[in-house]
Amino acid sequence: MKKLISIFAALLxxxxxxxxxxTFEKVCNxxxxxxxxxxxxxQIKTMNSAKGKRELKSNGEFILCLNGIMWKxxxxxxxxxxxGVDYVIQIAANGTKSVKDTSENQTFSNVAATVVAVFSNDYxxxxxxxxxxxxxxxxxxxxAVLVPKDKTIASVMSSITLKGTYSANSATLDSIIMSxxxxxxxxxxxxxxxxxxxxxxxxxxxxxxx
Numbered sequence: 001m002k003k004l005i006s007i008f009a010a011l012l013x014x015x016x017x018x019x020x021x022x023t024f025e026k027v028c029n030x031x032x033x034x035x036x037x038x039x040x041x042x043q044i045k046t047m048n049s050a051k052g053k054r055e056l057k058s059n060g061e062f063i064l065c066l067n068g069i070m071w072k073x074x075x076x077x078x079x080x081x082x083x084g085v086d087y088v089i090q091i092a093a094n095g096t097k098s099v100k101d102t103s104e105n106q107t108f109s110n111v112a113a114t115v116v117a118v119f120s121n122d123y124x125x126x127x128x129x130x131x132x133x134x135x136x137x138x139x140x141x142x143x144a145v146l147v148p149k150d151k152t153i154a155s156v157m158s159s160i161t162l163k164g165t166y167s168a169n170s171a172t173l174d175s176i177i178m179s180x181x182x183x184x185x186x187x188x189x190x191x192x193x194x195x196x197x198x199x200x201x202x203x204x205x206x207x208x209x210x
Contacts, residue, residue: 142164145159175190
């Protein structure tokens with residue numbers, strides 16, 4: 001019994017030390033060491049209406065790099081979307097490419113820039129645009145709730161919740177929950193993450209807006 005109590009006490013001390021030492025800035029610094037992140041995603045869109053709650057699920061592959069984010073949906077319908085700071089590219093299953101310039105739409109441009117900053121772990125940009133509530137969870141988990149400071153962004157997205165793990169040498173971003181109007185949410189769950197040094201030629205072509 002004394003041995004179990006000692007182990008439990010040691011775990012409490014370790015957990016307390018973890019809570020005190022981890023900050024959102026440290027998490028972002030660790031995540032920012034990887035200029036490219038690739039992996040699989042599952043998207044769950046929850047929508048509320050007079051007929052009740054409805055969920056739409058899709059999955060595929062993603063690429064995060066300094067140029068933006070690429071979502072390649074495989075199921076239920078193949079499609080690709082690339083989000084940059086000032087453009088959105090949509091590629092249909094037949095290869096048809098549509099490019100939208102967001103520079104003249106300040107709302108869309110702000111949201112796009114924010115999403116890119118979140119995924120590329122630009123702490124300074126996140127801190128500028130959001131109020132951050134950071135907490136630790138369990139042995140090595142963390143959670144950050146980002147509330148937009150700008151009313152224009154807040155009208156589109158009320159909050160973004162990030163969750164992941166952290167250690168002295170690495171960090172992961174495992175899920176993102178975007179809370180929208182009417183209690184609608186879009187959740188991304190990330191798995192099989194990899195951190196290559198460079199993109200392939202085909203991968204680079206996704207981020208060419210012209």
